[in-house]
Structures are given as structure tokens and as C-alpha cells.
Amino acid sequence: MTGIQTTVEETQNDFLIEEFLAEEKTKDLLRFSTAGSVDDGKSTLIGRLLYDSRNVYEDQVRAVTGLQAGQKQPTIDFALLTDGLRAEREQGITIDVAYRYFSTQRRKFIIGDTPGHEQYTRNMATGASTADLAIILIDARKGILTQSRRHAYIASLLGIRHLVAAINKMDLVEFSQEVFTTIERDFRELVASFGNAELTTIPVSALLGDNVVEPSTYMPWYTGPTLLQHLEQVPVWTEEQVLPFRLPVQRVIRPDQYYRGFAGQIASGTVRVGDTIVALPSGRTSQVTAITTFDGDLEQAYAPQSIALTLADELDISRGDLISEVVRKPQHATSVEAALVWFDGQRLETHRPYLLKHGTQTLHARVTQVKHRTNIQSLQREAVNSLGMNDIGVVEIDMVRPIFFDPYAENRASGNFILIDVKTNATVAAGMIQRGLASADTATPQHKPLLVAGGDAAANTALELELLRAGAAVVRTRVASEQLWRALLSIGAIVLLDGISVAQAQELVDDAAGSETLVAWSNASSETEAVSGFLNQLRKLGALPDPQE
Amino acid sequence: MTTTIAPPESLTSTRLTHLQMLEAESIQIFREVAAEFQRPVMLYSIGKDSSVMLRLAEKAFFPGPIPFPLLHVDTSYKFREMIAFRDNLAKEMGLNLLVWRNEGALADGANPVKLGTQRCCGLLKTQALLDGLREHGFDAAFGGARRDEEKSRAKERIFSFRDKAGQWDPKNQRPELWNLYNSRVAPGESIRVFPLSNWTELDIWHYIYLENIPIVPLYFAKERPMIVRGDSLIPVEQTFVKSLPGEEQMVKCRLRSLGCSPCTGAIRSDADTLPKIIAELISFRSSERANRVIDHDQDGSMEIKKREGYF
């Protein structure tokens, strides 16, 4: 019925499970991704790598073997081993990342084969964000293209330490050493200009397999490692475990009144039973009493383990909080400078509310300023006031609450974030924090930015007076424009809407911004009692500081 | 050109194994979903991947209980041993297990011989799944699919966005960076979550062995009555699967992947223990889904099913 033959070789009788287990334990894991311009041969290279290292099954090879145009013998189309979508096979390009897994005697590998097409840069970034190493392919005939530069730049921005430039299609340039050395020199210069990633350059023919797994017989002048040799040798250990301890709390586990565990995946560092920790943002400290796992309590745990901690004191900690060591605490700020890679078709709009997801918390944020965009051709900074799809730039972001972070360059796990569009729910950008701007301590606003609806001109005049006395920045408007309101809110003002009803205002602000900032002044009037009652209401909401403070 | 730099002593001693890394990643995913969604559910298919997924869910919320129900989409053509295993496990572990069937289609006599595998799967798996999720109002569903299983699955995100009709749009997936997952959906939309995305078939068996995870006995080789047709071994389970004279034989065999009995071929094997299964797996030259009829009916059939809402 199946018609598909399942070939089972004789089971080796000399297989010993203990040997297998011991061998597997010694293997470490390297995650890498491909990058480069469209048609440079990324997918072909990965297919070749899997095939030559005997990591594809027979039925998978059969499925991609066929007669190519102008050929008599059926050949394997290596790119199709990873180009798994119908649209990809039809168009002969990669659209989204394909993940493949393989292992050798020494190592396990997770590959992300990413698309070269500019339109799908977001998918390249997706594949590269978790990689330890990136292979950037360059077509030997074409040299370094814009997309090769962009991808090399994104890889270095994402903090990938090991770059491999695979100069591909050497068969089409007669395996010329000169072509290779020219591209190598130029690319080395390029990479050095924007980062300190370690670079290895290898001349290959993905199609024929030269220097992929086996050394090339056509390029005796190249004496370096083949691609696979390099992948097996490159050091993968990271300093994740010696970095400061950071545990973003995902969830509080509370099965009964006796146990309260703060569960999360350790982002960086190490924690031991008895360690003093600080819970942020509360700033309260306590000691670790247990590190809980299903497999028994641990004496110590380190990144990237998923664990739960119990503490000596009853601290109020919930999802979104960060547990840190006390000595090397993270920075905190309500405003940060960050590098952004913009993914969305809709351009970045300053002062528009976005959701910022950092660690385990999601909060409202606004990009207040685009500082510059990097021109991929010249690598020069350009002054712009917005970012469009595939742009890379540096921006300033304001958040409604402080976040606790480390700069991305020091700690990838606590310095990264994504931006989400509140209306479309699309992931619009990836961000890497460079530094904090306004520290939460020094720049705590006296009050929150607010939209107050419901009052007429007379009531608002009375309220304005009282607010000004309380030291607030107040603006009044009768213009029903969400855009204007946002601009006023972004400078931290309390905005009094003259003669605009609560329902009307509600309609204009989207739910996300509205829930955060819109306050209804019900029973608004210029009577002293009504005004002071409303001021108290604002104080209760925490929107206005208490007078004695 | 490259020199190997040795990691500092302190790091080698505390390096996680590859399985420990995968485990930590999966647990993080489980916890994110439980925290960010209103009504998550775990799709439980009774197979080896589901068994591993269940263990990881236990680990993620220990010492608390698993904070979401399990849902089995039952085509009614699963192996009897699978159903017995499922019911026993649910009882022993005290699981909140829901079962969903497309009763309407079954009443009309839907089966793969009558309808063909594509239509049968469409009704009894995909349609049943979509109905079950909608009826219960689940906004996130964990599935045990792995990227190494099949070429369109290799393209999946860990958080896979589904529109109001439960459909997957592979050309327009959300970017997914680091371990920051976007769980925002509009009413009616949902996310399929794949905590085993980065596990391979070998990892699964290796983990089952190390963790001593109970699995359905069909995975172990045993003498079983089979319809032997060419290279295929078709289990004798359903009366509508007819054998020709002489085709029915006792064969020592096992299942490599569990689906519906009429559509899942067995393989000849002597592997009756986990170490033997692992040894056999290392020597295999075909992929695990090669003996599933449904994936091969036409080019890209898994992708088509996934677009329609299948896992």
C-alpha cells in the first residue's frame, strides 16, 4: 500500500548503548545560519553539506533527484533538500528559513538556511538571531553585493562572533586563486569596519562539493580547512555562565500555600542555594532557599537552564519581574538608545504606540527619535526621520515604566527586545539596546501623561488651574485628532479635551493607548468639590503624585 | 587558519548536554504559553513525541500541575493498543484529557478506503481538530511536530500563527527572534506552538531512554498479524482493510511512527528494547514518515494539509 521501500540495514550487533550515551555526552552543539545574496548557492551548500556528511535519508534524496534541463543523467538538486515549500520549488528561491539538523562524530549542528532575497530579510534575521556562526556566501563571479554587505552587517549587529565567508561557484571562475584573494581581502576589510567577529574565508563549489566536506582537488593553492572541518573546530563555548545572574520571571508556581517558586529560564550567569538576590523592580532582597526542578533540587544552576527558585522572604514577585544578583545589577531606564532592524511594510512612526517585549515583560513604548540609518552601501550614517522595511538604524525609545537591562553588546539575553504593532499584532522590529538614556531615578516624571475627556470648557479651566498648582504640565485642546493627542502625550503632558465626550475620545484612541492613558472625568463640573474629587481620583490611580511627596 | 581555543575549565565542567539544552528551551516555551494565553491546550496524539511533550510539560510546571487540558483528536482508526495506552495513562496521571471526533463524518462512514487518504485525513484529522479547538475556544495549541520530520515542517516557527480559519500562511510568517515570542492574536485567531521544534527523532528516543518515559508497546518489535503486500506491512486491525489469500502472516515488526492503522505501515524489525531501537535508528536509511501513506499522495501534500489547518 505504501509503495515506499524502507531499507533497514542489519542492526549492528556490536552496538552498545553505554558507548552511544557516552559519545553523545561529549558532543556539543553549534547553531549556524546561512546568509548572502539571492542565488549565491546557500541552499545548495547546505544540501551538499548534509549529503556529503551522510545526513540525508535515501527517500529524501530520491525526492529531489531528477532530470535537469539539458542533461542526460538525472542529478540531485541539492537546494531542494532545504527549499521545502511549493512556492520555493516553483520559483527556485528560498522564502523562509529552513531548519536542518545533523551531527558528526564531534558535534551536533542546528542549521538555519535563510533566504537571500531582500524582501525576506526578516527571515534571515530570524535564522541568524539564535546562531553562533553565520556562513555568508559570495558568488565568485559577482563578488560582494549589497545583500552580502547587509547580511554581514546584520550578523555582526546580532553579535554573531564567527563569520565564514564561503566564496562559492569557484567552478565558474576556473578555481582562480586571484578571484578568491581579491574577494577575501575586500570582505575582511568590510567585516573589520563594523565589528570584531572572527572571519574565516573558504573557496568552495557547493554544486560539485569542493571544500565542503572533502578538500578540493582543483584548488591545491588553498590549504585551510574544508567547511565541515571548520564547523567542527570552531569554539562554541560562550561566557553566558560567567556573566551576571539574570532570571526573567516567567511564572509563579504555587501549587499550595507551602510552595512558591519563581519559574524562568536563566538568561545569564549562575545561581547557588544561599545566594542573595534582588527582585526588580521592587529592589527587595532575599536569599535563595531552593532551586527546584522535576528531577530534584539543585545546589546550583546556570544559563540556559529552566528552573524555579524559592526565596527566604515573602517578596511580591510576578511575571515580568527580573531576579538578579546583588553585586552586578542590571541598568534601568525609562528611555533607551537601541539599534533596530525594521521588518514591517509599514514604516516606523515616531510617537506611535508600540508594544515592546523585553525578557518576560511587554510594555507600551514609543520611538521618540530616529537618530540615524546605516547606509548599507557606504556604511555611513544617514539622517532620517523614519525607518522602512529592511532598514537598520539607531533610535531612542521611551517606555511607560523602567526596564532592567544590560547593553546587548555585554549580554545578548538581557539586551534584546522586539517591537509589536498594537493594531496589526505584527512583529515589526528587532532591537538591541545600546545604552540607557533617562535613568528611572533622576527623570521620574512628576505625573503620567494623561488624556482627560468629559469636561466642558468651564470645568477644564477649573481643573487646569488646580493641576498647574500641583506642578503638572497641562495642555488643553478642542481638536479631535488622535495624532495630535499622541504628540502631546509623548512630551509627557496632561491633555484636557475641551468639549469632547468620553465616548468620542474612546473611539479615536486605539484600545492599547486608551487603556493606558485615557481617563474619564465623569460628572465633570467647575464646582470646587468636583475638581478636587477628580484630583484625588488621579492620585489614587497613581497618575498624580501625592501633595506631601 | 583556525586554531582551537579551549574553553576555561569552569565552563567545560558545567556545560549542558545537547538534550539538556533542548529540554530547557522546551520548558521555556511551555511556560511562556501558559503565562500569555487565556486558554491553551496540548494536542496529545499518543505517539512518542506526545509522550516526550507530556514529560516536558510536567517538568515545566513542577511541583504544580500542568495548567492546561490535553486534547486527543480521535479518528476512530487509531490502533487499539494506542487507545488503551491513552486511557490508562490519563487515569494514572490524573490528566484532564479531552477527546474530539468528527462524529458527523464517521456516521457517514468516512474511512480511507472509501474516501482516499487525503479526504479522510481532511475530515477526521484537520476538520476535527479545527472544530475541537473552536468549540472549546482554545487560543493556543501545543503540537509535538518536529522540524526534522518533513520539509515543510522544517519551515515552521515555534509560535506558528493561524488565522481565523486555522490556516497557515508559510509565505508570511512572523519574524521570531531569540526566544522572544509574539503571542498577540485577535479574537478567533490562534497560535500553534511547537516546543519540540528543534528535537530530532534520535533525540526523542535518546530522551525516552534516559527519562524512562512510557510509550505505546507498538513501537517495540513483536510477532504481529500483518497483511504482507510487496514491501509493505499493513496491520490487521480494521475490517474494511481487506487482504488477499496468503497475504496475512505473522511478522516480527514494529511501528516507527504511529498514525491510523490502515495508513501506517509497520517495518520488519527485531528491536524489542529501547537500545535496540536506537541502534536500528542509527542504521536507518529512510526517514521516519516514509511509511506513512498520507505524506506521499502528491508532491507537497504535508504543506497542503498544514495550510488547511493540520498540524
Ligand SMILES: Nc1nc2c(ncn2[C@@H]2O[C@H](COP(=O)(O)OP(=O)(O)OP(=O)(O)O)[C@@H](O)[C@H]2O)c(=O)[nH]1
Ligand atoms: N556552477 C555552480 N552553480 C551553483 C553552485 N552553487 C549553487 N549553484 C547554482 O546556483 C543556483 C542558486 O542556488 P541556491 O542554492 O538555490 O541559491 P540560494 O543562495 O539558496 O538562493 P536564495 O535562498 O533564494 O537566496 C542554483 O541553480 C544552483 O544550482 C556552484 O558552486 N557552482
Ligand SMILES: [Mg+2]
Ligand atoms: Mg536558498
